[in-house]
Amino acid sequence: MAEISQIFGAVLIVMGSFFFVVGAVGIFRMPDVFTRMHAAGISDTAGAGLLLVGMMFVAGLSLVTVKLAVILVVILYSSPIATHAVAQAALHAGLEPILANKKIMVGPGAHPVPEKDKAKKAPPQTKSRTPTRRPAGKTSGKARSTAARKGRTRS
Amino acid sequence: MTVFAAASIAVLVALFLAVVRALKGPTVFDRVLAGNSIGTGAIMLLALFGFLTERPEFLDIGILYALLNIIGTLAVLKFFRHGDLSHPGGEEPSEN
Incomplete structure (x- = not known):
């Protein structure tokens, strides 16, 4: 019985090390602070x-287990x-998630640009990389929002 | 014992990656986040080292680190948000 709990504890420790390294690799490689928060989680x-x-499981039932449980709860x-505080402070400081303006093209929440909007777009207006910063009044509101959406999906 | 040594090495690798992110991080929030992860890694390393050397007293230091980690993170974030640790908090007025 003791050996079984030791082996089970060892397996859990190896799995935990794997997830710990995975999270650290995510913190190292993710593109911006919000995705890094995900990896830190x-x-x-x-x-x-x-x-x-x-x-x-390795320690058995003793005071060490209680201390480990306290660390786990904390x-x-x-x-x-x-994580919540970091996200709130980052949003307050003006950082924006880099994935916030990308359209979701697959999955249950997908909302790709409809075909009629694609046909309606005017070529010179969609060349700009930042269409929303153009002065208002050049185009109608509907066409401008369509161009903005197209420009965002392209970038 | 071998599993504790392997886990310690894994935690050390994770700590190295977090330290690199804390040094590189383009914004201060990346550094704070990496600092929080370094704190968690330090707690794990203390616990594993206690098991490795058969001295479970290290877990008390781990509890202390866990309690100080969150306080330090929140203090740094409050300082960088309000510029003042004695700020009462809440939403700031729009015109200031």
Whole structure:
């Protein structure tokens, strides 16, 4: 029985190490701060949680288990609070998620540009990379919003 | 024991990547986020090192790190948001 809990704890520790490294690679490689928050959530919940639960199984029932549980509870409460605070401060500072303006082209939330909007677009207006900053009044509102959407999907 | 050594090495690799992000990070929020992850990695490393050396007293230091980590993160974020740690918080007035 003792060996089974030791082996189970070892397996959980190996899985937790894997998730911890995955989260750190995400923090290193993701393109902006909001996607990095997602990766930090992986290493804070899956990585740390599996490592601590695995250590609990290895330690058996003692005071060490209680201390590990306290660390786990503190991490599980503090990690979402810290992520929320970072996101709120970043949005307050004016950072925008780089994926916010991209259209979702696949999946249940997909809303691709309809065919009639594609046919309606005028070639010189859609050349601009930042169509929303053009002075108002040149085109009608509907055509301008269509051009803005097309420009965003292209970029 | 081998699994603890392997997990310690994995946590060290994760800590290295987080430190690189904290040094590179283009904005201050990247650095704060990486600092938070470094804190979590330090807690994990303390716990694993305690098991590795059969000294579970390291877990008390881990609890301390976990409690200080969130306080430090929130303090730094409040400072960079309001420019003042004694700011009462809440929404700022639009005209200021």
